[in-house]
Amino acid sequence: MHTYPDLPPSGSRRRPRKAVRAVVAVTAVAAVAVGGAWAAGLGPFAGESGPDPDAVAEAHAFLADWSAGRLPDAAARTTRPDRAEEVLRSFTAGLDIEKPVLTAGKPEEDEESDGHAVTVPFTARMPVTGLGTWAYAAELPLRERGGEWKVDWRLSVVHPRLSGTEKFRLEREEAEPVRADDRDGRALSVAEHPSLGPVLAQLARGRGGGPRGAVQLVDRVTGEVRRTEAAFGSTDVREDDGPLRTTLDARWQAAAERALKRSGGRNTALVALRVDDGEILAVANSPATGFNRAVSGTYAPGSTWKIVTSSALLLKGAVAPDDVVDCPRYLTVGKRFQNVETSAHPGATFRKAFTESCNTAFIGLRGKLGDSELGDVAKEYFGVGQTWHVGVPSYDGSVPVPRDATEKAASMIGQGRVQANPLIMASVTATAVSGTFHQPALVAGTEDTTETRALPPGVVSQLRTLLRATVTEGTARALAPLAGEVGGKTGTAEVSDDQENNGWMVAHRDGVAVACVVEEGVTGGGSAGPVLHALLSAAPRS
Incomplete structure (x- = not known):
C-alpha cells in the first residue's frame, strides 16, 4: 500500500495589477520524457484581449518540467517552490507514477483580473507502474506579480480533488501472470x-x-x-x-533482448512486426520492468517521420526523387532549424535530402502541403491517430493540425506536436514498403476498426528506393553490411534544452519491419543503428 503524505493546503495569493504587456509570438518545443511526453504549440496570439502569451508559455514550461521529472524546475515556476516540489515528488513516488503525459488545453483569461490572471486547463495521463494509466483533467492558475508570471500554487494544481482534508492512496492486489x-x-x-x-x-x-x-x-x-x-x-x-x-516469435524476442544491450544502458525500446499482416514478432524495452514504452510511449519521431512526409509530397506530385531541392545549413521559420551537425548539401536532389536526412530541405517544401495534409495522409494511409486494438493498451499516434508556421515546419521533420513510438514507426515502415496498412496485433483475432487507403504502387516503389538508398549511401549505413535488401531511415529527435536528442532508426528486411528509439542517444545512426544491426544479425530469416 502506498499513501500520499499529509500536506496542509496552500492559499492563493492576490497580486497588484499591472498594465497588460504587448503581445508577442511564442513558439513551443516538444519535451519528451521516459515513456511519456508533454507537447503543446503556443503559436502567435493576436490582439491585446487574449491571454498574455508569457503566462501561457510559463504554464507549458511547468507541464514540460513536471512530465520530464524536472521537479525542482517545475516547482520554481510556482508561487511556493519548496512546497510544490515536496507535493509533486510525494504524489509521484507515493502513487508509483512514472513519467506523466500532460497536455495543455486552451488558455482562458480571468475577465475581472485586468489581464493579471490566466487559467490553462490540462489533461493528465498518469502511468501507474504495473497497473495502467490514470487519466483526469485539471487546471493551472497563473498570476502575474512584479512583471513575472507564476503558477499560483495550490494542491488542486496536481489534481482537483487533492486538498487539505483528502489525499490519494494506491492499493495493489497481485495475481498470477498469464501463461x-x-x-x-x-x-x-x-x-x-x-x-x-x-x-x-x-x-x-x-x-x-x-x-x-x-x-x-x-x-x-x-x-x-x-x-x-x-x-x-x-x-x-x-x-x-x-x-x-x-503472435510473438520467441527467436525474434530473444534477439531483441540481446540487441538492447547495444544501447549503452540508455532507455531503449523496439518493435518488430510482419509487413504483410502487422503481427508483432517482438516487443522489447530497457529497462525491462515498468512502462511499456515500445507500445505506449509518446515520442517525437524525428526524421523517421520523413517517410510519411515524403509519402504526402509524392502522393500529390509535389516533388519527385530527382528534383533539385534547397538544403542549406539553416532555415528560419519563426525559429532557426538546422541539419544534424549543421551540414549543407547544395544542389541536392530530393533523394539526397531523404538519404542524408536534410531537415531544411523538407521544411522548405512545407508550402507544397496544406496545413492538415500531413495529418490526413498519416491517418488515411498509415492509420496513425486512429484507434488500434493491439491486444494491450497502446498509444496510436497524433498529428495535430499545426497552429502556426513554425509548428508546421517542425511537423515536416517529425517534431512539434507529432507523436509516435516504435510500434507506430514499425507500422509506418511496413505500410510504406507494402502499400497497405495492417493494424498491429499481439494476439490473433483482435478487433480492427481502422479504415485506410492503399498507397499507389508508384509511390510505394519510390519509397522503397529511398529507404534502400539511405542504407547504401545515406545515414543508415550502419545496416549496409547486413545480407539482403535492407531499407532504413534514421531520426534524431530534439527533446529539450536540458536533454540530449533521442536517436531513432527504422528498417525492413525479408518481410519484417523494425523500429527502435534510444532515449538521449544523440543520433539515430550512432545509437539506434547498432541496436537494429544486432537485432537483424541475430534474428531468423525467412
Whole structure:
C-alpha cells in the first residue's frame, strides 16, 4: 500500500495589477520524457484581449518540467517552490507514477483580473507502474506579480480533488501472470524474456487476470475511502483455458533482448512486426520492468517521420526523387532549424535530402502541403491517430493540425506536436514498403476498426528506393553490411534544452519491419543503428 503524505493546503495569493504587456509570438518545443511526453504549440496570439502569451508559455514550461521529472524546475515556476516540489515528488513516488503525459488545453483569461490572471486547463495521463494509466483533467492558475508570471500554487494544481482534508492512496492486489506461448507454441516467460514482463501483465489483464489495483481518495485523518478515482485490472477472472497464443516469435524476442544491450544502458525500446499482416514478432524495452514504452510511449519521431512526409509530397506530385531541392545549413521559420551537425548539401536532389536526412530541405517544401495534409495522409494511409486494438493498451499516434508556421515546419521533420513510438514507426515502415496498412496485433483475432487507403504502387516503389538508398549511401549505413535488401531511415529527435536528442532508426528486411528509439542517444545512426544491426544479425530469416 502506498499513501500520499499529509500536506496542509496552500492559499492563493492576490497580486497588484499591472498594465497588460504587448503581445508577442511564442513558439513551443516538444519535451519528451521516459515513456511519456508533454507537447503543446503556443503559436502567435493576436490582439491585446487574449491571454498574455508569457503566462501561457510559463504554464507549458511547468507541464514540460513536471512530465520530464524536472521537479525542482517545475516547482520554481510556482508561487511556493519548496512546497510544490515536496507535493509533486510525494504524489509521484507515493502513487508509483512514472513519467506523466500532460497536455495543455486552451488558455482562458480571468475577465475581472485586468489581464493579471490566466487559467490553462490540462489533461493528465498518469502511468501507474504495473497497473495502467490514470487519466483526469485539471487546471493551472497563473498570476502575474512584479512583471513575472507564476503558477499560483495550490494542491488542486496536481489534481482537483487533492486538498487539505483528502489525499490519494494506491492499493495493489497481485495475481498470477498469464501463461503465454509464441506463434509456434513455444512457451514465453519473463525469466527468459525479461522485457515481456509488462506485455504479459497487460495480456493477463485482458484475460481477467494479472495485477489489480485502485487509486482511492481517502480522508487524511481517518483513512476512510471517499471514492475510487481509478481502478485497474478485472475482477472477472476466467477459468484456466490454457496458455494464450500470441503472435510473438520467441527467436525474434530473444534477439531483441540481446540487441538492447547495444544501447549503452540508455532507455531503449523496439518493435518488430510482419509487413504483410502487422503481427508483432517482438516487443522489447530497457529497462525491462515498468512502462511499456515500445507500445505506449509518446515520442517525437524525428526524421523517421520523413517517410510519411515524403509519402504526402509524392502522393500529390509535389516533388519527385530527382528534383533539385534547397538544403542549406539553416532555415528560419519563426525559429532557426538546422541539419544534424549543421551540414549543407547544395544542389541536392530530393533523394539526397531523404538519404542524408536534410531537415531544411523538407521544411522548405512545407508550402507544397496544406496545413492538415500531413495529418490526413498519416491517418488515411498509415492509420496513425486512429484507434488500434493491439491486444494491450497502446498509444496510436497524433498529428495535430499545426497552429502556426513554425509548428508546421517542425511537423515536416517529425517534431512539434507529432507523436509516435516504435510500434507506430514499425507500422509506418511496413505500410510504406507494402502499400497497405495492417493494424498491429499481439494476439490473433483482435478487433480492427481502422479504415485506410492503399498507397499507389508508384509511390510505394519510390519509397522503397529511398529507404534502400539511405542504407547504401545515406545515414543508415550502419545496416549496409547486413545480407539482403535492407531499407532504413534514421531520426534524431530534439527533446529539450536540458536533454540530449533521442536517436531513432527504422528498417525492413525479408518481410519484417523494425523500429527502435534510444532515449538521449544523440543520433539515430550512432545509437539506434547498432541496436537494429544486432537485432537483424541475430534474428531468423525467412
